[in-house]
Amino acid sequence: MRRRSRPTPELMRRLRQAKADLHDRRSAMSLKEKVAIVLELQHIYLPLLKRRRPLASWEHPWEVEP
Amino acid sequence: MEPVTSFANALRALEELKQLAVVEDYAIAGAMALVFWTEPIPTYDLDVLVFLPEREKPIVSLGAIYQWATVRGYAVDAEHVLVEGVPVQFLPSHNKLADEAIETAATLEYEGVAVRVVRPEYLVALYLEPSARTAKRRERAAALIEAAGTDQRVLKDLIHRFKLEP
Numbered sequence: 268m269r270r271r272s273r274p275t276p277e278l279m280r281r282l283r284q285a286k287a288d289l290h291d292r293r294s295a296m297s298l299k300e301k302v303a304i305v306l307e308l309q310h311i312y313l314p315l316l317k318r319r320r321p322l323a324s325w326e327h328p329w330e331v332e333p
Numbered sequence: 334m335e336p337v338t339s340f341a342n343a344l345r346a347l348e349e350l351k352q353l354a355v356v357e358d359y360a361i362a363g364a365m366a367l368v369f370w371t372e373p374i375p376t377y378d379l380d381v382l383v384f385l386p387e388r389e390k391p392i393v394s395l396g397a398i399y400q401w402a403t404v405r406g407y408a409v410d411a412e413h414v415l416v417e418g419v420p421v422q423f424l425p426s427h428n429k430l431a432d433e434a435i436e437t438a439a440t441l442e443y444e445g446v447a448v449r450v451v452r453p454e455y456l457v458a459l460y461l462e463p464s465a466r467t468a469k470r471r472e473r474a475a476a477l478i479e480a481a482g483t484d485q486r487v488l489k490d491l492i493h494r495f496k497l498e499p
Binding site for chain 1: 336337338339340342343365368369370371372373374375376377378410411413415417418419420441443444480481
């Protein structure tokens with residue numbers, strides 16, 4: 268079997284910490300910022316969702332300001 | 334098309350429901366509640382747990398909410414009411430756990446509007462209910478369990494009292 272190079276435990280620790288920090292930063296955003304992102308995500312995910320299954324009539328991006 | 338209303342207006346309408354006694358109390362649950370406590374995730378509706386006023390009939394009806402929607406000019410679409418552009422699903426409290434989730438909901442403020450939101454420990458417990466368990470909900474429960482604001486002692490108590498499987 269081919270022997271692969273592996274990341275060091277230190278690199279893995281740093282990568283995991285960076286991901287945890289990103290989640291923490293997103294969680295700490297203001298509610299208005301979070302809702303603005305939800306509205307953006309609605310536009311991004313809709314085509315993906317549409318490819319997977321038929322959409323319900325109410326599944327569409329909200330026409331509101333955050 | 335340019336937005337003509339705001340998310341805050343949808344929240345204001347929920348408060349109005351309570352002020353008009355169409356519902357006794359309410360609390361935002363589901364994915365949008367999770368957004369309040371953790372990070373933004375995609376969702377297309379707003380789940381709202383409600384206590385309906387006591388009636389003589391044992392079976393609850395959402396009729397009063399639909400009447401309110403008609404008066405306000407909000408369209409009803411497949412169990413959702415389009416409140417200020419936001420599809421809202423009103424879910425009458427279905428058991429003791431949901432009762433507690435509404436009773437203990439946090440009152441937060443969004444752009445100057447008071448809004449009741451189910452606390453993270455109760456959101457986890459609701460996601461862990463056998464009737465509600467899906468892969469997506471388990472994933473959301475896991476994210477909430479790790480969230481900084483989740484009180485592990487309260488969560489443990491809920492899991493024990495309502496015999497939930499973590």
